[in-house]
Amino acid sequence: xxxxxxxxxxxxxxxxxxxxxxxxxxxxxxxxxxxxxxxxxxxxxxxxxxxxxxxxxxxxxxxxxxxxxxxxxxxxxxxxxxxxxxxxxxxxxxxxxxxxxxxxxxxxxxxxxxxxxxxxxxxxxxxxxxxxxxxxxxxxxxxxxxxxxxxxxxxxxxxxxxxxxxxxxxxxxxxxxxxxxxxxxxxxxxxxxxxxxxxxxxxxxxxxxxxxxxxxxxxxxxxxxxxxxxxxxxxxxx
Amino acid sequence: xxxxxxxxxxxxxxxxxxxxxxxxxxxxxxxxxxxxxxxxxxxxxxxxxxxxxxxxxxxxxxxxxxxxxxxxxxxxxxxxxxxxxxxxxxxxxxxxxxxxxxxxxxxxxxxxxxxxxxxxxxxxxxxxxxxxxxxxxxxxxxxxxxxxxxxxxxxxxxxxxxxxxxxxxxxxxxxxxxx
Numbered sequence: 001x002x003x004x005x006x007x008x009x010x011x012x013x014x015x016x017x018x019x020x021x022x023x024x025x026x027x028x029x030x031x032x033x034x035x036x037x038x039x040x041x042x043x044x045x046x047x048x049x050x051x052x053x054x055x056x057x058x059x060x061x062x063x064x065x066x067x068x069x070x071x072x073x074x075x076x077x078x079x080x081x082x083x084x085x086x087x088x089x090x091x092x093x094x095x096x097x098x099x100x101x102x103x104x105x106x107x108x109x110x111x112x113x114x115x116x117x118x119x120x121x122x123x124x125x126x127x128x129x130x131x132x133x134x135x136x137x138x139x140x141x142x143x144x145x146x147x148x149x150x151x152x153x154x155x156x157x158x159x160x161x162x163x164x165x166x167x168x169x170x171x172x173x174x175x176x177x178x179x180x181x182x183x184x185x186x187x188x189x190x191x192x193x194x195x196x197x198x199x200x201x202x203x204x205x206x207x208x209x210x211x212x213x214x215x216x217x218x219x220x221x222x223x224x225x226x227x228x229x230x231x232x233x234x235x236x237x238x
Numbered sequence: 239x240x241x242x243x244x245x246x247x248x249x250x251x252x253x254x255x256x257x258x259x260x261x262x263x264x265x266x267x268x269x270x271x272x273x274x275x276x277x278x279x280x281x282x283x284x285x286x287x288x289x290x291x292x293x294x295x296x297x298x299x300x301x302x303x304x305x306x307x308x309x310x311x312x313x314x315x316x317x318x319x320x321x322x323x324x325x326x327x328x329x330x331x332x333x334x335x336x337x338x339x340x341x342x343x344x345x346x347x348x349x350x351x352x353x354x355x356x357x358x359x360x361x362x363x364x365x366x367x368x369x370x371x372x373x374x375x376x377x378x379x380x381x382x383x384x385x386x387x388x389x390x391x392x393x394x395x396x397x398x399x400x401x402x403x404x405x406x407x408x409x410x411x412x413x414x415x416x417x
Contacts, residue, residue, distance in 0.1 A: 089327070096416035097323055097387035098330065103417065112414050118320065118383035119327055122376050125335040214417055223411055 005068035007050075020059040020070060021048060026232040029225035030072055031081055031110050033088075033199050034147035035060035037235065039156055042148050045088075047081050047110060082114040090121045091170070093128060093142035094200075100209030101201030103217025107145060108200075109224035126170060134183035136190035136206055144174050144202040154194035162188045174202070243402060244290040246277040246315060250304040251331040251371055252297025254280065255388045256322040260294075262391035273402055287314045292401065295380075296321045298328040299372045303365035312378040317401070320380045323387040323416060325373065332371040339369055382407060386415050 002013040005020070007028045014023035019041065024030050034045040043061035050059045051071040059072075071077060088094075088107060096102045128141040146165055151174075154162040166175045178185035188195060190205055198204075214220075218227060249257060257280060263270065278287040287293070293315030299305055312318055323329040334342050348356040374380060384393050393413050400407040 093336075095323070095327070095329065095333070098333075099417075108416055111416070112411060115409070115414065117326075117385055117409070117414070118375060118380070119373065120375075123327060123332075123373060125328075125332065125370065127336055220415070221412065 003064075003066045005064055005066070005070060007070040007072050008074070014064040018064045020050060020052065020057070020062050020064050020068070023064040024059065024072075026229060028072060029228050030059045031113060031224075032060060033106055033110060033145065034149065036149055036152075036197065037232070039149065039152040042152065045145070045147055046084055049077065049080065049084075051077065078114060081110075082116050083120070085111050085114060085116055086118075086120045088145050089116075090119050090123045091126070092145060093125060099143065099201040100204055101143075103214055103220045104212075105201055105219070106199035106224065107143075109219035109227075112219060113224050124170070128173070131176070131183050133185075134188065134206075137183060137188060137195045138204045138206055139174070139176075139183055140202055140204070141173060142202075143200045145200055146172055146174070147199060149197045149199065150174070150194045150203055153197040154188070154192065157193040160187045160192070160194070162186045162192070162194055243274045243292065244277050244288070245274050245279070245292045245294065246287045246290045246311060247279040247281070247294040248287075248296065248307055248311065249280065250295065250297035250307060250325070250374070251300035252322065252324045252329075254296070256296040256325075256386075257281075259386075259388035259391055260321075260394045263395050264391070266391075266395055270398065274398075287311055290315045291317060292398075293318045294321050295319065295325050295374055297324045298331055299368065299374055299377055300331050301365040301367050305368075305377060308374055308377055317381045318378065319382045319384060319397070320374050321384045322389055323385065326375075326383055326385055327373050328371045329387065332373075335370045339367060343367075384409075387417055389413075390415075 004011045004013050005023060007024055010028065012023050012027050021030055021035055030048045030050060032048040034042045035048060041060040043058040046058060048059040049056050052062060053069055096108055102108060130141065131139040148165060151163040154160045162177050164175050165172060167173055175181065176183050176186050195203060195205060247257065276282045277290050278284045287310050293311040295308065295311060295318065299308060320326050324331060343358050347353060347358050384397055386393060393409060396409060396413060397407045
């Protein structure tokens with residue numbers, strides 16, 4: 001008999017050592033941005049906040065346990081998630097019509113999933129830099145949400161240490177491991193996982209942005225919940 | 239005979255693309271015209287907004303006139319709607335927010351390529367520019383938001399028919415786009 005927990009009343013089997021997010025993966029969509037199944041959890045974006053036995057927890061870091069009662073897809077929790085997403089939008093500069101990633105962007109897709117129609121908060125319009133120095137990869141810091149997926153991908157899969165976060169609060173920013181601080185002087189190459197892992201349009205591969213026209217992209221027609229569950233199922237089958 | 243629903247529309251710091259998209263409802267405009275009539279709008283040339291049921295605002299707020307027009311709409315419209323990316327987050331005009339206003343003006347009117355007789359426009363008739371471009375929800379209360387650059391004709395149609403038929407407006411997944 002495998003152990004089970006319940007998410008919104010649905011019995012979900014899990015194995016010891018799994019997080020709630022891992023247990024849910026192919027069964028229940030829990031919104032997330034900084035979580036990626038291949039990398040060590042970071043627990044920073046808080047979109048995967050669920051109620052576990054009445055308390056708020058990050059599903060991507062919280063260990064699954066026998067008999068847990070988890071609330072996920074509720075009106076209240078999704079309202080909080082929408083507010084978190086709105087804060088991510090106003091704290092950066094996310095102008096979708098002029099972004100190459102539009103339609104394939106997970107930040108945008110989560111906002112679509114939550115039916116986010118406005119920003120609610122005043123916009124910060126922070127001053128952020130653009131690093132176009134690398135011949136094949138571009139960083140637009142305006143769109144960085146500090147999920148650290150590039151940091152983790154560089155360390156854990158590429159065996160490099162190209163990215164890190166620096167500073168706190170509104171001055172928090174992604175830094176590049178190079179004497180000049182420029183991407184062109186770092187160890188990053190276009191084939192690196194870190195160059196392809198960004199959920200937003202902050203790290204882009206140059207000259208590929210419009211290969212697929214706007215309107216025909218992944219989240220233009222598919223809710224990220226369906227995409228996420230289908231991806232998890234494929235990985236499970238392999 | 240019951241009176242028709244009155245709609246006012248305007249473009250602040252926008253490109254009129256949202257208005258063009260609204261007109262893309264094509265022959266459905268005839269159905270709409272049976273139910274509504276237009277007050278102040280680029281479609282009517284009425285200069286000031288009277289008492290209205292619905293106000294559609296395209297564009298963000300970039301100068302003093304935008305603020306006055308927006309407040310006039312809020313005062314006169316029962317339901318005020320932010321239409322399109324620029325009204326919702328400043329959009330393309332807000333790209334100037336990262337450049338000091340003085341530098342923007344200097345680039346456009348003094349040092350730009352092809353500028354003749356360089357001078358910063360300064361006439362009492364010209365509305366003063368705000369230091370930054372703002373989304374309209376930072377200035378007045380907004381009741382509904384229609385995202386998109388522009389929102390598609392179907393977004394306008396779905397939203398207005400929901401309202402006219404007494405339903406709480408809602409947009410299905412396929413109609414929600416920020417681009």
